[in-house]
Amino acid sequence: MEWLNTFIQGSLLGGIYALFAIGLSLSFGIMRLVNIAHGDLIVLSAYVAMVIGQGTGLDPISCLVIVVPLMFALGYALQRGLLNQTLSGGLLPPLLVTFGISIIIQNGLLQVFGAYTHRLQEGAIETASLQFPGGILIGVYPLVVFGVALLALGSLQLLFYRTGLGRAFRAVSDDADTAELMGVDNRKLYAVALGIAMIFTAIAGVLFAIRTNFDPAAGPIRLILAFEAVIIGGLGSMWGTLIGGMVLGIAQAVGAAVSPTWQILAGHIAFLIILIVRPSGLFPRTRD
C-alpha cells in the first residue's frame, strides 16, 4: 500500500509540473522560443501575489484575480517590446536575451526582497487530506492542483481547436511566413501567445508558492522541472506534458521514498534515461 501511496503522490505532483510546463510549451510551440527566464517568471508571480496579498489582505488564490492580468500584460509587453526582436537572429539571441532577463529578475528580486524564503499561506486546505480505504491518504491540495492542471489543459485544447485565435496559433506554428501572407499579424500574435503563457505561469507560480518555500533563486529549478516534463512527455503534445509531469513526479516520489534527499536527483536521472533511450519523448508530435 505504501507503494500505491507513493504512486498516487507522484502522479498528483505531475499536476504542478504540467502547470509549470504549459508556459514553456506554448512559447516554444508557437514562437520556437525557449524562455530561459520561464522559471524566474513563475517565481516572480509568487512574489507579486505575496505583495498584493500583503497589500490587500486577500488570500493567495484570490490574489490571482489581480496577478493573472498583470502577468498577462507583462508577457505581452515582454514579447512585443523585446523578444520579438530576437526571433530572426538564429539560436543565440533568444537564448541569451532570455538568459539575461532571467539574471535580471533573480537579482532584482534579491535586491528588493532579500535572500529570505517565503511561503504563501492559503489556510486549512494546505494540510487537509482525504482518507481512502486501504490506508490511502490523498492531500486535498495536490488534488486541487491536479484538477487545475486538467482544467488548464482542457481550456487550452478548446482555445487551440475551437477558436479563431487558436487556429491562428496553429497556423503560425506550422508556417509563420505563410500565415503572415494570409493576413495574420505575427508580431501581435506572438505577444498574445506569451501573454497567455504568462496566465498559466502566474497560476503555477501562486499554486506552487502555497506549498513550497520560495526565494529569489528558486527560478532555475522550476525551469528545469518544466523542461523535464516537456521532454519526457514529448515536444508538441499538451497532454503528453501532463503524462511527462506525472512520470517525473512518480520518479521523484520513488526517490523520496528511498531517501528524502534523493527526490530531485531521481527525477533528473529518470529524465536522462528517457533522453538517452527515447529522445523524442513518450508522445512526440512536433514537426520542426
Add this chain to the structure above:
Amino acid sequence: MTLLQTQNLSAFYGDFQALFDVNVSVEQGETVAIIGANGAGKTTFLRAVAGALQTAPQMVLFDGQPVGDKTAHDIVRLGIAMAPEGRRLFPSLSVEENLLLGGHSKRPGPWNLQRVYDLFPRLRELRHLPATDLSGGQQQMTTVGRALMSNPRLLLCDELSLGLAPVIIRDIYDCLGKITAEGTTVVLVEQDVNRALDASVRFYCFQEGRLALTAPTKGFDRAAISAAYFGM
C-alpha cells in the same frame, strides 16, 4: 483605372539583387500573366507586391497608394491576397480551417465559406480532412479558396499548375474564369506559357530579374515570346 503599378521595382535577398527596375501595370478587372524561366524573378515579384519582401514605398503603388514597405498582413488588409507557390497549406489545419484562416483579416466582400464551396464543390465533402491529405489539385483549389476568403481586389496566383495533371489544370483555370467574372483583378505567374497566355489579356516576360517583353496576348507571335523567355 490602374489598380497595381510598380515603379522601377528593385528587390534584394540580402546582398543578392533579384529584381532590376521592373515596371508593371495592371488595370482593375484585368488578368495579367507573368512568364519566364526558373529564377527569372517571377515569384520574387509577387512576394514584393504581397509584402513578403519589403521595398521602397514608392516602388509598389496599389490603388495609387505607396505600399512597398508595408508588411504582408497589412497588405492583405488593403486587398491583395496570394495563392503561394507550392500551395503552402497549413498541415495542422483541416481544409475548412485553412479556408477560415484565409478570412483572418475579416475583409468584407462577396466571398465566404459557402461561396468558396460553391466554387469548389469537392472541397465541401473533404472539408474536415487535414489539408495535406488532399490530392494536388484539391490542395490547389484550397489554396485559391483560402486567398479568396480575404475578399481581395487583387489576387496573385503563383504557379497554379505546378505538379498537376492537364485535366486538373483545366478545371482550376475554369474556376479562375469564374473568379475574374466577379471583377477580381488577377496576376498569375505560370511556367505553362500557353495556359498563362490563354487566361490573360496581357503578359510580362521576365528574364534574370528584368522585364524582357510585354504585350497584349491577343494575336501575339509565340516565337517572339520564346526569344524573350530564353534571352536570345
Add this chain to the structure above:
Amino acid sequence: METVRVERGTRASRIFALVAVIALAALVALPWWGDAGDMRLIAEMAYYLALAQLWNLLAGYAGLVSVGQQAYVGLGGYVLFYLTGALSVNVYVALLLAAPFAGLLSIPVSIAVFRLRGAYFAVGTWVVSEVFALAASLIPVLGGGSGLSLTPDIMREIAPDRADRDMILYLMSLATAVVVFAIAYLLLRSRHGLALTAIRDSEPASASLGVNTFRTKFIIYIVTAMCTALVGGLIFLQKLRISPEAGFSINDWTVVVIFMVVIGGIGTIEGPFIGMLVFIVLRELLADYGSYYLILMGAIAIVVMLRAPSGIWGWVSNRFNIQLFPVGRRLALVDWLR
C-alpha cells in the same frame, strides 16, 4: 610568377603581438612589484579569461551553447580535493588528473545531451550540472553538503612558505590563461578551426561539404570539458574549500562567463578578453551596490545581443578592420601591378 599568396598575419596583429609580450612579461614579474591582493585579482582575471575562452570555443565556434560548464569546474575541484585528501596523491598530479577524469565523464554526458539541440541542449547541460551537484552532496566521501577542505600539508606540497605558495599559484593561473588562449588560437588556426567556423556559419552546408560535424562537435565538447576541469581544479586549489553549492554554482562560473563572452564578442578570440575586462571593471565600480552589477551586466548583454550581436570587439573589428589574433587566411595580391 605567383600573383596571390595566402597570408596569416596583419600589421595590427604584429604590433599587438609585441605589446602583448611586453605586458605578459610585466605580469610575470608582478610578484616582485605587486602585493598579494594584486596577484589574487590578476589570478582571478586569468582563470575567468580561461573559462571564457573555453565557453567561447564551445558556443561561439562549435555552436554548442552550454549553460552547464560549471559541472566540470566543480568536477575538477572535487577530483583535486578527493585525490589529495583521501588518496594522498601529489597535488600537481591530482590537478592534472582532473582532465582525463572530466574527459571520460564527458563522454556519457555528451551522449545524453547531444540528443538535444539549440536551447534545449542548453537546458540539458544545466540538468547535468545539477546532477553532478546533487551527486556530490549525497556521496559521503565527498563531504556531503558541507564539502571538503584542503589540509595545510597538501598546500605545503606546493611550497612550505606562504609567499612562495601565492607566487606559484599566481604564476600557474597566468600560465593556464596563456595556455588556454594558445590552445584556442592554434585550434582555430588549424584545419579543425576552419571546420568549426564552417559549422558555425552553416552546419548543413559544411556537412554537405564533408565536414564531420558530429565528430568535430564531440571532440570540442570533450576537450573543453577537460580544460574546464583543469581550470576548476586550479580555482579551488586557491580557494582551499569546495562544496556542492560553490563548486557547481551556475552564477559564479557560467553566468558571468557567458556575459563576458557575449559583451566582449562571441565567436572572436579577442572578445572574451575584452568582456572579462568589462566585467572586472563593472564589478569593482559597483562593489558597494550588492548584485546591481549583475543586473547591469544582464541589461548590457541584452542590449549587445539586440544591437551589436558580435559584441564590443566584433563592432570594433568590423568598423576598423582590425584583427589582433588572425585565425583567418587572407589572399594577398602580390606583384599584380608590376
